[in-house]
Amino acid sequence: MKYLVLLGDGMSDEPLGQLGGATPLEKADTPHMDRLARQGSIGLVRTVPDGFHPGSDVANLSVFGYDPHQCYTGRSPLEAASMGVELGPDDVAFRLNFVHLVPHFNKLYMGDFSAGHIPTDQAQSLIAALKEYLEDDQFQFHPGVSYRHLMVWRGGSEAMQCTPPHDITNKCIGEYLPKGEGAEELIHLMTQAQIVLKNHPQNLRREQEGELTANSIWLWGQGRAPRMKSYRELYGLSGAVISAVDLIKGIGIYAGMEAIRVPGATGYIDTNYRGKAEAALAALEEKDFVYVHVEAPDEAAHSGNLEHKIRAIEDFDREIVGAIVEGLQGRHDFRLAVLPDHPTPVEKMTHTADPVPFILYDSTSPRESGHSGYSERNARESDLFYASGVELFAALLGR
């Protein structure tokens, strides 16, 4: 038996007036997920425990079958693991976003939390500049994917309150700057980075090409290294994780899995879907479990782009769910969960903590469930509800 989680980040949403009360998931053409919903079971699962911020870090830890109460220490330490950055007991990892801030009168606003989804190669030249001018034995910078990078504060503090930049699009940043112990050092670093970035050739080129500049960094998601048992210890399973983003690969690494690098996986709507599906099928020839994560629906929703979100859902259905299920038919028996990690409503342009719709499917016992297809509404009307990702994961394993 093979086990799979196929996850569309931020895929679920809310009814939209412009869709006649339908959600993007209902509007999207998703024949593969609809068939699995009809032949499997659907329901709702609470992936974000009460009291936690509805980040993809907490939600995906939960879908991986971990209890965030027991192992969550912040997003960035998970990302550091994927980037191969060792954290000592006194080190604090911070997510470093390249962002585009917009001045208006004497205030600054969060114009774009991704600096226009700056391409990875361009961002790496900016990280190199931060390393050259700002790095010392306290603060170190490490390149990641697109706008997502890492800053490590050796012997630093994690006690301050930081805000995810994708939660404050178009808002004045003043009240959202870091607060509390260590905040002053972070704000000083952000200010110095703005000086380094201001006339950097990469930004001057972006400006000439009409692209948003990365005119600042934004530090958040801080924490120290977590302690997590591996899947081998917990379930006796080997596994692989396939994602473009370091957060998900980092969780997989802490779970003792192989993080498979797929060329052209961008974490955006132009990602290499086919390559991710092929990598998942190849991994399952030798692994028991695979976790395939697609970031695109979330990115589209954070940008408030409904057309892109519907396209990302349809691409996920065809190129990931359809391609992988077709590739497994006749080769392996398998049990499969399909779901988002959290809702990212297009109109809100950020996450909510609401429970998400899931599909559970067993290739050895397909049945007619009576559901018309995969949607938030059908999942809500089913009688299946799991109060945590741990419970859903146990149901996936059938244990």
Ligand SMILES: O=C(O)[C@@H](CO)OP(=O)(O)O
């Ligand atoms: O990587 C990120 O910065 C965020 C925002 O796009 O992604 P996610 O919401 O999946 O954590």
